[in-house]
Amino acid sequence: MADLETFRKEARAWLEENCPASMRTPMPEEEIIWGGRGQVYKNPDAKLWLDRMAARGWTAPTWPSEYGGGGLSKAEAGVLAQELKSIGAREALSSFGIWMLGPVLLEHASEEQKREHLPKIVRGEIRWCQGYSEPGAGSDLAGLQTRCEDKGDHWLINGSKIWTSYANHADWIFCLVRTDTTKKHEGISFVLFDMTSPGVETRPILLISGSSPFCETFFTDVKVPKNQLVGVPGKGWDIAKRLLQYERMNISASGFGGADAGASLGDIARTYVGLKNGVLADADLRSRITRQMMYEQAFSLTIRRSAEQAKAGADVGPATSIVKYAAAKLNQTRTELQVEAMGSQGLGWEGEGFRRSEIMSTRAMLRAKGNSIEGGTSEVNLNVVAKRVLGLRDHQ
Ligand SMILES: Cc1cc2nc3c(=O)[nH]c(=O)nc-3n(C[C@H](O)[C@H](O)[C@H](O)COP(=O)(O)OP(=O)(O)OC[C@H]3O[C@@H](n4cnc5c(N)ncnc54)[C@H](O)[C@@H]3O)c2cc1C
Numbered sequence: 005m006a007d008l009e010t011f012r013k014e015a016r017a018w019l020e021e022n023c024p025a026s027m028r029t030p031m032p033e034e035e036i037i038w039g040g041r042g043q044v045y046k047n048p049d050a051k052l053w054l055d056r057m058a059a060r061g062w063t064a065p066t067w068p069s070e071y072g073g074g075g076l077s078k079a080e081a082g083v084l085a086q087e088l089k090s091i092g093a094r095e096a097l098s099s100f101g102i103w104m105l106g107p108v109l110l111e112h113a114s115e116e117q118k119r120e121h122l123p124k125i126v127r128g129e130i131r132w133c134q135g136y137s138e139p140g141a142g143s144d145l146a147g148l149q150t151r152c153e154d155k156g157d158h159w160l161i162n163g164s165k166i167w168t169s170y171a172n173h174a175d176w177i178f179c180l181v182r183t184d185t186t187k188k189h190e191g192i193s194f195v196l197f198d199m200t201s202p203g204v205e206t207r208p209i210l211l212i213s214g215s216s217p218f219c220e221t222f223f224t225d226v227k228v229p230k231n232q233l234v235g236v237p238g239k240g241w242d243i244a245k246r247l248l249q250y251e252r253m254n255i256s257a258s259g260f261g262g263a264d265a266g267a268s269l270g271d272i273a274r275t276y277v278g279l280k281n282g283v284l285a286d287a288d289l290r291s292r293i294t295r296q297m298m299y300e301q302a303f304s305l306t307i308r309r310s311a312e313q314a315k316a317g318a319d320v321g322p323a324t325s326i327v328k329y330a331a332a333k334l335n336q337t338r339t340e341l342q343v344e345a346m347g348s349q350g351l352g353w354e355g356e357g358f359r360r361s362e363i364m365s366t367r368a369m370l371r372a373k374g375n376s377i378e379g380g381t382s383e384v385n386l387n388v389v390a391k392r393v394l395g396l397r398d399h400q
Pocket of ligand 1 (some may be wrong): 133134135136137138139140141142143144165166167168169170218374375377378379380381382383384387
């Protein structure tokens, strides 16, 4: 415990000296640092901040230092997170590499693969995307058809993926492919390749919220070096499932369930609906907002508890599906209530008649519809809970 307090003092002093003042302000979405070859730094402090954090390995605090990570214990990483939060520091790097790929590389990759990829992820040099879903394989992911043939000195990949978030900005992809067409789960492999490889094409898809965060991704005779398959051919399904657990944990912890919700729902309602006898004028809305705030409070306590358990060494497991399910539901209800409280002002898409916060509310409500789909749909997560957490049998 004394060691942890010493670490806290050191971390606090280091952050005080190294976190630029402009990196201690709320981060607009367009300034999020995803890293990669194409990263443009609107604010030069963002580059300085990333470089300083990466040099200490603190973009991936618990990864071993031999792969560029911070080498911190989970408890120390928890303290670092608290100190970062207390000065309002921006996330130096947002990265699928850190949230999803790195943890499974640490568990499944060869030494050569770890040394090749992990330090670049820590430094934000390579931006990754996730090639899982296909037009005919989303919830039934193991039905994927993208072929990966052994051509002796290389793999040859043909097929397509869909909903590949940020594929058009990514440098590399972690991709599920089929190396054996005679088996379902046992025919799947996990490969890594460069998105600039000849034969890779991406086409952005426009989302209901007006943004275009993901793509259709096509592979035509893409040659991939033999040493870029992770683990054993045909054993990629275990890696794929493990990665999904990390993905769900990160989606839930990112706060879209209200764990770190921005403006208070109560304040918004008070502003737009007004008060009568000291309470919100609309009794029905008042009771629904109160219920939502209670659920959000309970959810944030649950997230805090699981963070404490993680610090104490608890593993990431299928129970992450419970939190992912709840986070999606809470965020959808929250953003809907917000729009409802704003009345017609909550229905603006653009134009001078609407404040930026109102337009953002409309878009957040529309964007939240995807929360119960991304990272596995809510129904699929409930199936995971039924089978793998509660141990219920398949209904025949
Ligand atoms: C914002 C966003 C970002 C995404 N990013 C990526 C990405 O980067 N990479 C990637 O590979 N994919 C990504 N996806 C895709 C996502 O993983 C899939 O959309 C999801 O797995 C569902 O697959 P599907 O769209 O094919 O729907 P389907 O699987 O066709 O499902 C349709 C409906 O049927 C239900 N259903 C299906 N099977 C069952 C069952 N067994 N029991 C009960 N109900 C069932 C589903 O819950 C759903 O309501 C993203 C999706 C979104 C919304």
